[in-house]
Amino acid sequence: MKLHFLDTNTLSYFLKGIDPALQRRMARAFKNEDIAISVVTRAQMRYGQGLMAADDKRRMRVDLLLAEVPTLPWTTAAADHYGQVNALPQRQGMPIGEIDTQIAAHALAEDLILLTDSTRHFKSVPGLKLEDWVVDR
Numbered sequence: 001m002k003l004h005f006l007d008t009n010t011l012s013y014f015l016k017g018i019d020p021a022l023q024r025r026m027a028r029a030f031k032n033e034d035i036a037i038s039v040v041t042r043a044q045m046r047y048g049q050g051l052m053a054a055d056d057k058r059r060m061r062v063d064l065l066l067a068e069v070p071t072l073p074w075t076t077a078a079a080d081h082y083g084q085v086n087a088l089p090q091r092q093g094m095p096i097g098e099i100d101t102q103i104a105a106h107a108l109a110e111d112l113i114l115l116t117d118s119t120r121h122f123k124s125v126p127g128l129k130l131e132d133w134v135v136d137r
Contacts, residue, residue: 004115005035007114011069022134096122104125
C-alpha cells in the first residue's frame with residue numbers, strides 16, 4: 001500500500017465537499033488507512049479554523065477531520081530534507097514558499113506521495129512523488 005500525504009489545499013477541497021470524485025477517493029483512503037498529514041498541514045488547518053467565525057459550522061468539520069487523519073510529527077530527517085528542498089528552487093529563482101517547502105521536505109523524508117492540486121508548484125522538487133485527486137475545483 002502506498003501512503004498519501006495530504007497537502008492543505010486537497011484537505012480543504014475535501015472539507016468543502018464540492019468534488020464527488022475526491023470524496024469517493026478520500027473515503028477509500030480513510031477506509032484503507034492510506035492517508036496522513038504533516039504536523040505543518042495540521043497547523044495550517046488550525047490557522048484557517050482560527051479565522052472562521054465562532055458559529056461557523058466548518059469549525060466542527062475541521063475538528064472531526066483532524067481527529068480522524070493521522071498526523072506525522074516533524075522529524076530530524078524532515079529538517080534535513082528541508083535544507084535541500086528550500087535551496088534548489090531558491091537558486092533557480094522559483095521558490096515555493098516556506099510552508100509548502102516544509103510539507104514537501106516532510107513527504108520526501110517519509111517517502112510518501114504528496115497529494116496536492118498544486119503539482120506544477122511542487123514539480124521543481126527533485127524526487128518528490130506527486131498525485132492530484134481533485135477533478136472539480
